[in-house]
Amino acid sequence: MRMASERVTLKDDFARAKDGHVLPLEERYARKALGEHGGVWVVYVCDQEDRKACASLSKVVEAFAKRVKGYDWLRVAAVNAAVESNRGWVDALGRDAGAGDRRNWPAVFLLPPLPWAAEGRAWDRYVDAEPVDCEPHNNLPMRLARVAKWLRDSRVPLLDTSPDQRGCSAADRTCAAVDEKTPMATLLVDDGMGPHVLRALRVARAKYAPLFDVSLATCFAGDGKAACAAERGGFPRLGVEHRGEPAFWLELADDRKIDDAEAATRLRHALAGIYAARRASLTPRASRALAVDGLGDIKDPCAMAGFDGNFKRMDGLYFGKPAWKRGNVLVRWHPGSSRNRGNGAWLITDHETMDRAWGYLEADVMLPLSNASANCWTFYCHSTKEWTCQPHVSIKDLS
DSSP states (O other): OOOGGGGGGOOOGGGOOTTSOEEEEOTTTHHHHHHHOOSEEEEEEEOTTOHHHHHHHHHHHHHHHHHTTTOTTEEEEEEETTSHHHHHHHHHHHHHTTSOSOOSOOEEEEEOOOOGGGTTSOOOGGGGOEEEOOOSGGGHHHHHHHHHHHHHTOOOOEESSOTTTOOBOTTOTTGGGOOTTSOEEEEEEOTTOOHHHHHHHHHHHHHSTTTOEEEEEEOOTTOOOGGGOGGGOOSSEEEEOOTTSOOEEEEOOOSSOOOHHHHHHHHHHHHHHHHHHHHHTOOOOOOSEEEEESGGGOOTTSOOTTOOEEEEEOSSOBTTBOEEEETTEEEEEEOGGGSTTSOOEEEEESOSSSOOOSEEEEOSSOOOOTTGGGSOEEEEETTTTEEEEETTOEEEEOO
16 A cells, blocks of 8 residues: 655656556756667656656557567657656746647647757757657557657768858767758757757758758867858857858847747747748749658558549649549648648648649748658548548659
């Protein structure tokens, strides 16, 4: 029989698999455990006192942990929010991830891999957490796997020098992702870089990938890089390259030293301005033909067999929007100005005039979708009346 006084030392029995695939975390050793494994973490938070809410989700998390036990880059942990000492840091986890002050558990957060800059330093991993929607439970493992893979590959490339020279550091394995033909926005930082700035860079790299790459360069003590010269300005500093021209620099700091959170805010605003300028300079190009693949791989009861193949572009703008057709199926792109959310989107539909679709993928700019397989198309399943993610569906440019 447990006594009430033992509440502060309770282990997370509610989410701990018998074979040990789920690691129970407590405040006193959570940071150390998260630091010992530098890969992706899935952190499940629930209040043991609300057993009804935890019951079904705990089984899903345990099953997911067992399924990924062979992945050396992924770990699963659980936190009991009923333990008094845990409440402060799990609430902070929710706030830093943009989920507000989370009092209604359960919830699931994913932590990206530790950046190269965190090696040998105390690094606050909670700041960089990504919340994942827990509903519906049956689709949660697929969402967790998709976000975990995205986080694994989201590390910002580390440049040896300035963006116009494109020298990649041997310490960073994402250097292969740097495209010499794509304009680059590079943040130059000193020893004061923190997790808020790195999170802003990582999110921007994914958001603005069609128009420019986002990378990182450092100026540590005694660094002899030309870009690190004192006369160039303070840190952090954003270098922007445009079509092979030498980079120009935007100093994010003013005369005073700004903290990590304020630097991240200024960085987001600067990158958004660069994105808007680049987007305005693009003339959308409608491909002559698109190849749709993966629809036949959707499993029952949401199967969509027979729709894969090549779609030919319709002349001009079809009802004001670019469209491609195969049989009675249309692939259309809607600009952000025509949608309530303000983001452009691709639709797969049989409606010629109505904005109803079987599936959609949000994409701000109409560009060839050769990399669409990295995104997640969302399809409506008529049998279950639910929208489900289908990451294997892709649309490629055949021009």
